[in-house]
Amino acid sequence: MATVQQNTLILVWLCVLPFFVAGCAALFPRLSIRFHSEAERVAMAWAPFSLAALACIMGVGLTASLLPPALAGNPVIADYWWTQDLYHFRLQGDALSLLAVFAVYALGFPLHLHLVGLREAGPAATDRGPIDHTGAHRAALILAAQGCAIAALLSADLIVLVFSVQVALICLWGLVSITMPQRGLRFLLLAQVCGLLLLGGALLMWRQVGDTSIQALPLLLLSMNPSVLRLVSVLILLGLLPLISGAPAYGWLSSLLPLKRSIPMAPATLLVIMGTALMLRLLPGVLLLPGLPTFAALCLVLGLFSLWWGGLRAWIATDMGAFAAWLTVAQSGYVLVALAAASSPNAPPAVLQAAAMQILLAPLAALTIWSVASYVATRTGSDALPGISGMIKTMPLAGVALLAGGLSLAGVPPLAGFHVQRLLIGGLFADARPALGVVVILADLLLVAAVLGVFRQAFLRGEPPPPAAPASPWLSGQLALLTVGIALIGLWPGPLIHWTEVIFRTALSVTP
Amino acid sequence: MSPPVISAPAIAAVVVGGLLLLVATVMALRPKAVTSSVGWLIIATFAYCIFGLAAAMQLRESDGLRAAAMQFLALALAVVLLLQYQPGPASEEAPRQGLASTARAVVWLTLLGIPPTVGFHAKVMLYRSLLSVGWGGMAALAMAAAAAGVLPALSAIGSRPPLPLRGARAVFAVVVIALIVILGIYPQPAISLAGLVQNLVKSG
Numbered sequence: 001m002a003t004v005q006q007n008t009l010i011l012v013w014l015c016v017l018p019f020f021v022a023g024c025a026a027l028f029p030r031l032s033i034r035f036h037s038e039a040e041r042v043a044m045a046w047a048p049f050s051l052a053a054l055a056c057i058m059g060v061g062l063t064a065s066l067l068p069p070a071l072a073g074n075p076v077i078a079d080y081w082w083t084q085d086l087y088h089f090r091l092q093g094d095a096l097s098l099l100a101v102f103a104v105y106a107l108g109f110p111l112h113l114h115l116v117g118l119r120e121a122g123p124a125a126t127d128r129g130p131i132d133h134t135g136a137h138r139a140a141l142i143l144a145a146q147g148c149a150i151a152a153l154l155s156a157d158l159i160v161l162v163f164s165v166q167v168a169l170i171c172l173w174g175l176v177s178i179t180m181p182q183r184g185l186r187f188l189l190l191a192q193v194c195g196l197l198l199l200g201g202a203l204l205m206w207r208q209v210g211d212t213s214i215q216a217l218p219l220l221l222l223s224m225n226p227s228v229l230r231l232v233s234v235l236i237l238l239g240l241l242p243l244i245s246g247a248p249a250y251g252w253l254s255s256l257l258p259l260k261r262s263i264p265m266a267p268a269t270l271l272v273i274m275g276t277a278l279m280l281r282l283l284p285g286v287l288l289l290p291g292l293p294t295f296a297a298l299c300l301v302l303g304l305f306s307l308w309w310g311g312l313r314a315w316i317a318t319d320m321g322a323f324a325a326w327l328t329v330a331q332s333g334y335v336l337v338a339l340a341a342a343s344s345p346n347a348p349p350a351v352l353q354a355a356a357m358q359i360l361l362a363p364l365a366a367l368t369i370w371s372v373a374s375y376v377a378t379r380t381g382s383d384a385l386p387g388i389s390g391m392i393k394t395m396p397l398a399g400v401a402l403l404a405g406g407l408s409l410a411g412v413p414p415l416a417g418f419h420v421q422r423l424l425i426g427g428l429f430a431d432a433r434p435a436l437g438v439v440v441i442l443a444d445l446l447l448v449a450a451v452l453g454v455f456r457q458a459f460l461r462g463e464p465p466p467p468a469a470p471a472s473p474w475l476s477g478q479l480a481l482l483t484v485g486i487a488l489i490g491l492w493p494g495p496l497i498h499w500t501e502v503i504f505r506t507a508l509s510v511t512p
Numbered sequence: 513m514s515p516p517v518i519s520a521p522a523i524a525a526v527v528v529g530g531l532l533l534l535v536a537t538v539m540a541l542r543p544k545a546v547t548s549s550v551g552w553l554i555i556a557t558f559a560y561c562i563f564g565l566a567a568a569m570q571l572r573e574s575d576g577l578r579a580a581a582m583q584f585l586a587l588a589l590a591v592v593l594l595l596q597y598q599p600g601p602a603s604e605e606a607p608r609q610g611l612a613s614t615a616r617a618v619v620w621l622t623l624l625g626i627p628p629t630v631g632f633h634a635k636v637m638l639y640r641s642l643l644s645v646g647w648g649g650m651a652a653l654a655m656a657a658a659a660a661g662v663l664p665a666l667s668a669i670g671s672r673p674p675l676p677l678r679g680a681r682a683v684f685a686v687v688v689i690a691l692i693v694i695l696g697i698y699p700q701p702a703i704s705l706a707g708l709v710q711n712l713v714k715s716g
Binding site for chain 1: 621626648655659666669
């Protein structure tokens with residue numbers, strides 16, 4: 001068992017402190033005015049973004065260093081003393097959790113670079129001129145939400161898990177409320193409802209077995225009354241389902257689009273990663289087994305709805321931002337269908353493996369589409385499909401990235417998403433559920449049609465392309481990085497498939 | 513095994529607390545109660561304190577007293593923060609002040625028991641103490657009331673921004689907000705303080 005020394009972690013985070021102090025200058029503009037000249041403030045305005053990007057790099061490095069022992073089947077544990085007698089803030093990284101953490105950091109890094117890119121685009125691309133303090137607040141809130149999602153993924157105690165999930169949702173509430181206070185309130189509602197359902201399940205478990213530790217869960221629950229166990233599992237499932245389904249996203253996601261493109265993507269994707277990984281982590285234990293029929297039915301209904309509703313809305317989208325938003329919703333549908341299929345007693349492990357793989361690949365592909373929308377909007381001033389055309393000549397990189405990200409989401413070979421679809425559809429047919437497999441294939445075809453339709457409208461039409469501003473090196477680099485990443489994973493899926501197999505041998509094979 | 517006998521004082525406390533919680537939550541849920549809903553939520557929080565006391569009366573070894581003290585601490589901090597506001601609603605034209613809006617949100621979060629505020633730990637302790645004496649129904653009622661309380665919170669937080677906080681009031685508000693959040697993230701000092709109160713009462 002690998003144990004992380006607290007001193008090492010504290011030392012690593014102390015290195016961030018100077019950047020944090022610099023970032024505060026932009027986070028608190030009134031203080032900044034007193035201490036710094038205008039030129040100094042302009043020079044330091046990038047600090048919050050670079051702080052956040054640096055934190056993501058450090059997170060990726062730290063997670064990568066912890067992955068080898070986790071993939072070898074040894075849990076990585078960091079014990080923090082939180083309260084003396086109530087609950088311990090104990091972090092435990094198994095392979096699945098660490099892969100999900102990796103995905104959260106991987107999502108955050110380009111996101112913060114992207115914010116830097118938007119800043120460099122100048123006043124036309126921002127709301128308040130070159131020094132955009134709102135952007136700094138957003139950067140801080142995204143970072144906080146990321147941190148809480150990571151704490152939830154790694155927490156070894158159900159009460160700490162509830163705490164972390166709720167704080168992550170509160171951070172997302174703040175993030176959305178900066179520009180849309182009324183719509184952001186849905187996150188507050190979600191935080192309270194999901195939190196109380198999860199807390200109810202955790203406390204019922206504590207009442208029965210006197211402990212809320214996740215590690216000892218399967219053995220502890222053996223002594224539990226079956227009816228209470230069923231109630232516990234249903235409460236926890238109901239608490240996690242809204243996170244996976246992206247339910248809060250349906251109503252308002254597309255209406256956030258006139259804002260910074262990456263901002264609305266962050267809450268939806270974070271929720272899906274966090275909810276899915278938590279569900280996968282709790283699924284194999286006894287905890288969720290009694291609730292499987294309920295779980296499967298709810299997952300399937302929500303999943304098919306998300307998949308088809310998102311796909312259809314993407315197909316009829318009139319701007320690239322809305323297209324990206326609805327593709328993101330559709331992605332949560334794949335995860336839910338995979339989880340529902342995995343609940344079948346005879347389901348092959350491939351379907352659950354597909355859900356685990358989707359945690360890593362869907363954010364990558366969705367981020368690519370969001371980046372294309374931002375790239376086009378930043379350079380041409382609009383991403384409305386009727387107004388843009390023939391851009392393959394002026395922005396070939398954006399066209400390639402759109403195809404790579406979109407077709408990967410639809411599972412077209414040889415891109416990364418193909419391996420998810422291969423495992424999912426193969427598993428469904430192997431489990432004698434061909435009808436569901438055909439429904440998923442049809443949804444894939446719908447997504448392919450939507451992606452090709454947008455590509456044809458924006459890049460292939462004969463009209464002259466709109467005038468384009470010079471490309472930001474940050475945004476161009478981000479697009480190139482994401483496109484190459486999707487292609488490389490698709491062509492060389494070995495490590496990813498190996499990792500998901502390891503998850504089954506370790507985290508997901510927990511049985512009483 | 514026969515169910516445990518509930519003592520008369522505990523029954524009285526539970527009945528009073530339950531009625532108070534029901535009435536306060538229903539009053540807070542009225543559509544026109546945006547301005548008074550926070551007052552009703554404060555009364556509802558008193559009911560949570562009474563639940564804790566009732567649990568302590570029923571089972572001396574339970575954490576009820578500590579939960580009640582913790583709940584009272586959360587309530588006191590929320591009320592102190594609330595008192596920093598100037599009376600009177602802000603006009604539609606008044607600029608939104610981040611500090612005033614944040615203070616209002618923190619008051620609601622701690623009253624509803626949403627992290628990262630000290631109110632979360634107070635609520636968890638209370639639910640645990642109710643469950644430890646076998647009052648699952650009362651714990652469910654308390655959780656349902658906390659869930660219902662989010663509706664007036666949505667109306668209140670979504671309403672017109674409060675008057676800006678200035679000068680000493682602003683500084684004091686920052687200190688109280690920091691205290692509520694720090695005790696939410698690192699609750700041990702609050703738990704120790706509540707434990708001290710519990711020991712004092714028990715020894716008395």
